[in-house]
Amino acid sequence: MCTYQTNLIDVQASAKGPKGWIKATQASIYFDHPVHAPSTHSLNIDFLDLTSGPQGRVALELSADSARKIATTILDLLETNSHLVEPEVK
Amino acid sequence: MLDSLVAQTVSIAGHNRDELEAYLATPSDVSSVGAVVVIHHMPGYDRPTKEIVRRFASEGYIAICPNLYSREAPGADPDDAAATVRALGGVPDERLVGDVKGAIDYVTGLGISNQKVATIGYCSGGRQSFLAACSLKLDAAVDCYGAFVVGTPPEGMPLKIGPVVHMTPNLSCPLLGLFGREDQYPTPEQVSELEQALKENDKVYEFHMYDGAGHAFFATDRPSFRPEAAKDGWAKIFDFFARNLA
Known part of the structure; x- marks a missing residue:
């Protein structure tokens, strides 16, 4: 299937791609056809630097199980280290 | 099957006369043949799509695929271009029709054209093939498992995609539809709904x-x-x- 489903969220992130680090300001998250992953569908995340054109992208294509494990691990780590979390710089 | 063909990148005038990149394949040693406009899927103007274009040429048709992401991502890798356009909300329907019209004008201007043209699209391109056939004068159209010809996409998506089944009365040509029973986008029930609309409007179709x-x-x-x-x-x-x- 071609889900079309796409979630866009604003982020403060740095990501490293083939041309070095980019300052990502948006993440595009969708469950749809991957380009490279060996499955019909995958959980895809594009970290985007909107000022750098199409090449300003670091892409992930995750299996559903991997995406869940990563999500759980991220939430656990943030909870454990909540006393260290800094507010985002606006 | 023909062994001899020419494949190349050309420049065409799309919607609003915008300059678009397109992949063109033409059979050699033919004098008067039909043309096929291949509408690429959401993953973009990629290698598998270009293989499809060459296959049509090897079967004796002029074949062309406009790069629908030419404006937002000229020269980018197909996957980067697809991600960019996805994040920007996808290809607007009006622009798609204009780009297909540009491709039609290009191929019918070739000396070997018999002036007959079909569209074919896969996945999101299936919906766009139907959309083009309801918007332009065509001789044939193929919809390969196009989602959201029928059915409304989830709310809140940035992609500006809506159902187009209401355009069925304007379908200008015979329609061939190829679907998988295990597909969820479109479901067999949605395919049946489209088929019902085609019947009610006395359209020629094969599903x-x-x-x-x-x-x-x-x-x-x-x-x-x-x-x-x-x-x-x-x-x-x-x-x-x-x-x-x-």
Whole structure:
């Protein structure tokens, strides 16, 4: 299937791609056809630097199980280290 | 099958006369043949799509695929271009129709054109093939498992995609539809709804629903590939074009 489903969220992130680090300001998250992953569908995340054109992208294509494990691990780590979390710089 | 063909990148005038990149394949040593506009899927103007273009040329048709992401991502890798356009909300329907019109004008301007043209699209391109056939004068159209011809996408998506089944009265040509029974976008029920609309409007159509196949069963580079369905589907496409583009 071609889900079309796409979630866009604003982020403060740095990501490293083939041309070095980019300052990502948006993440595009969708469950749809991957380009490279060996499955019909995958959980895809594009970290985007909107000022750098199409090449300003670091892409992930995750299996559903991997995406869940990563999500759980991220939430656990943030909870454990909540006393260290800094507010985002606006 | 013809062994001799020429494949190349050309420049065409799309919607609003915007300059677009397009992949053109033409059979050699032919004098008067039909043309096929291939509408690429959401993953973009990629290698598998160009292979499809060459296949049509090897079967004796002029074939062209406009790069629908030319404006937002000129020269980018297909996957980067697809991600960019996805994040920007996708290809607007009006622009798609204008770009297909530009491709039609280009191929019918070639000396070997017999002035007959079909569209074919896969996945999101299936919906766009139907959209083009309801918006432009065509001789044939093929919808390969296009989602959201029928049915409304989830709310809140940035992609500006809506159902187009209400355009059925304007369908200008015979329609061939190829679908997988295990597909969820479109579901067999949605395919039936489209078929009902075609019947009610006295349109000429042929639908084939393949058992054991889901979405993207033509895609040889994906696990969804179903060789038997794809082989039969290709045969049905060429039979359909032989009858409508001669």
